[in-house]
Amino acid sequence: MLEHFFGSKTRLRLLKIFFRSPEQAFYVRELSRLTDTQLNAVRREIANLEKMGLIAGVPFTEISTHEAVGTGRSKYYRLDSNSLLYPELKALLLKAEIGEERHLVEMLKNKAGQVKLLLLTGIFLQEKEVDTDILIVGKIKPLTVAKLIKAYENELGKVVRYTILDEKEFRDRREIGDKFLYSLFEAKHLSVVDEYHLN
Secondary structure (H helix, E strand, O other), X not given: OHHHHHOOHHHHHHHHHHHHOOOOOEEHHHHHHHHOOOHHHHHHHHHHHHHOOOEEEEOHHHOOOOOOOXXXXXXXXXXXXXXXXXXXXXXXXXXXXXHHHHHHHHHHHHHOEEEEEEEEOHHHOOOOOOOOOEEEEEEEOHHHHHXXXXXXXHHHOOOOOEEEEOHHHXXXXXXXXXXXXXXXXXXXXXXXXXXXXXX
């Protein structure tokens, strides 16, 4: 959708990466790997974004040790939060991300199988103290779920952790007070489908 607005899927993927970690500096080969795009295409879009004033080159001497994953010759880039376009683009990308999340949820509800419980937490609610982002319970099609999650990850440039349980395992875990399950229920979460009436 937004790639038509930006004129390039690679440019959109790069923007998502930069806006997701505005303080972080990235080098070109790293961006090529993160966007799953050829190096020349990334270099071309980096040049475009630099011309627009959205990103700026960062000298290697200013790179912190945990960011310095390239060599001393690697060129690093960081989002320029002082750019005039920064606030508008940030708002636009956030709206697009919300739209992608809704699409993923609808696809999981309709195509993942017989879903009895679909719970979102983790990256969806900025909840860092949990071990999964999505819990799906029911008679689930694992390959379909994997495909839907992968498509979402590719679109957003995020890694999504998900857990699938059949109904028996879910009931058994609830009965014994399973630590993993209760950490999800105690954390911030959103039950999109809840046939167990947990909330």
